[in-house]
Amino acid sequence: MRRDLALKVLKQHVTNELVVAVYQTLFDWLAINPRDLNYVATGAMGQASSHGLGLALANPKKQVLVFDGDGSVLMNLGSLVTIANAAPDNLHHFIFENGVYEVNGAHPIPGQHIVDFGAMAKAAGYRTVSVFSNLKTFELEVAEFLKQPGPAMAVMKIEAGESFPRNYDYIHSALAREKFRQALQKS
């Protein structure tokens, strides 16, 4: 399943949700669906899921979508247990699994083709776990997945499609954070 096409499907289901995304998935998402409610400043080292949890707990009436990476999740595996324990029903966690550290030279992640992120999420205590490897199936089932109470995980078996420019200056900018802050207050 091409990542850019999967993100275009997701765009059709995103209105007022808070979207936390990382690395190439973030850059692609910003090109496909630029909006101020995109949360772009997660630092590094797999912290997106924890930012998503913070947003979900502090904004219980808003839906939070995390577009995580497989390498990122490996750096913060404990957050799966933390999220399951906190059990926010407004958090949907997507892992875009391509098996490589794409923006850092495309080196394979440890456990490439071996690690089972869905099983990890289930074992951690996520309420719902879905695995998508086919775009047509994803198109048909994503709405139902998003209706499930969180914490819910969708493992997205993807390959790079069209890769959009990596604007690191923007995602680390004060402007991006302020745009999100203001949009959150207005939403």
Place this chain on the structure above:
Amino acid sequence: MNLNKDIKYPSGQAIMDALKKAHIQFIVSVPDIITSDGLLWPISKDPEFKLVRVCKEDEGVSICGAMSYNKTRALLLMQQTGLMDSLNAIRAIGIDYQLPVCMMVGLQGKEPHKLSSESSSYGVRIIQPVLEAMQIPYRVIESPEDVQHITADIETAYQTSSTFVFIIGRAPV
């Protein structure tokens, strides 16, 4: 926890009162032996606080930072080992992104009658120099009188959107 009768210790209840006065709603924590009995256990039973137990301290840095976007106030309660393990997250989220991440850090291994700079523990001695090198403001909480500054320090951190560390050098009682 063995307490030295000749030394004054900060009050856990007074610290909790100061946190409430500063509108802290969420306590995010990995247990720390210095603050366990006097703070974390009482906090866990206090309905005015929402406790988020995290597996690792850097998760807490991100959680507190994310919460601040809608002005929800949180405190990350941990041991200095967790602080050291979280330095990159603090660098990115607290310093580079200028988010108000407030932390309370128990100094495991510090002798109550000594300054941390005089501790026999290397892990204790380096904490203040590390914070100073990272230009992170902090306050040492050791005596009962030190607690009176907590509310104002948190207010300042949120008003100025800057990170702040309270170093707990003696176990709250």
